[in-house]
Amino acid sequence: MKKASLLICCLIYSINNSAQSQIAYFPQEQLIINDCMDADDKNACLYDFFKTKTLQILNSKKSTKLISNLKKDTITVNGSLFVNMDGSVKRESSSFIVSYKKLRKKLDSDFSKILTDLPKFKVINKKPKRIKTKHSFFYEFVITTDDDKITLTHIPNEVKYEGGVIQEIPVFPGCEGLMDKESRMCFQFKMQEHIKNNFKYPLEAQKQSISGKVYIIFKITKEGKITDIRTRGPHPILEQEARRIVKLLPDIGPGRQNGKAVNVPFSIPITFKL
Numbered sequence: 001m002k003k004a005s006l007l008i009c010c011l012i013y014s015i016n017n018s019a020q021s022q023i024a025y026f027p028q029e030q031l032i033i034n035d036c037m038d039a040d041d042k043n044a045c046l047y048d049f050f051k052t053k054t055l056q057i058l059n060s061k062k063s064t065k066l067i068s069n070l071k072k073d074t075i076t077v078n079g080s081l082f083v084n085m086d087g088s089v090k091r092e093s094s095s096f097i098v099s100y101k102k103l104r105k106k107l108d109s110d111f112s113k114i115l116t117d118l119p120k121f122k123v124i125n126k127k128p129k130r131i132k133t134k135h136s137f138f139y140e141f142v143i144t145t146d147d148d149k150i151t152l153t154h155i156p157n158e159v160k161y162e163g164g165v166i167q168e169i170p171v172f173p174g175c176e177g178l179m180d181k182e183s184r185m186c187f188q189f190k191m192q193e194h195i196k197n198n199f200k201y202p203l204e205a206q207k208q209s210i211s212g213k214v215y216i217i218f219k220i221t222k223e224g225k226i227t228d229i230r231t232r233g234p235h236p237i238l239e240q241e242a243r244r245i246v247k248l249l250p251d252i253g254p255g256r257q258n259g260k261a262v263n264v265p266f267s268i269p270i271t272f273k274l
Helices: 042-058 061-068 101-116 180-198 203-207 236-247
Strands: 005-008 030-032 074-081 095-098 122-124 133-146 149-155 165-168 212-220 226-232 255-257 260-262 264-273
Touching: 030 042, 042 061, 042 074, 042 095, 042 101, 042 133, 042 149, 061 101, 061 149, 074 101, 095 101, 180 236, 180 264, 203 236, 212 236, 226 236, 236 264
Parallel strands: none
Antiparallel strands: 005 264, 030 122, 074 095, 074 133, 133 149, 133 165, 165 255, 212 226, 212 264, 255 260
């Protein structure tokens, strides 16, 4: 019989780590640009500033031609902004990403230029350097075509942008009290350890020489429970084993946004290797 082995790839999670005790969540970090200095609502002004920049790109000749070929009703843009202590943009982690892959590839440099051209922000309520505060900007536009003319109409957000959000990843049992990078590394180590300790290469898969990578997606709820387990892999036998392992996970301390527990989706790729 062939020797079976397991390869666990990097853990991917959708919420960044800023875990620590006694975080001053409020008031939220606020970014101010010169154009918004005199605005009554500086957060709304900043949101509209990026909306204007986004529309300038989407309304360009290059963009409208691409959009007309999408055959979609809406288009979305997600912005993530992180700033340094001096108010400069952290380019390595900040981005504006347009939905739809074909359009994204063509417009990536245009959206990157938004960040390149930004001056330093005036930062109010800046959090300590060890805390990662994220500013999220979401824009959705309805696409209408009339006599080959493309019109984009902005759909107002249900959730209002109110400044930076402090995000904390879920806490795996045994990782309590850690901060930043240590907490993230501890979670990944504990998760990999759990998978290795509970892993059993299915006998039938070995007999049939079935191997490959299984992608496992699940949710850690506000209560720290594991739910909504989904898998995608080369064979149902391997997917079943992946689901069995995830179902054995213990309760986990929930992820938080500004101190409030939230649901957090996770993705783990596991490679079954013979």
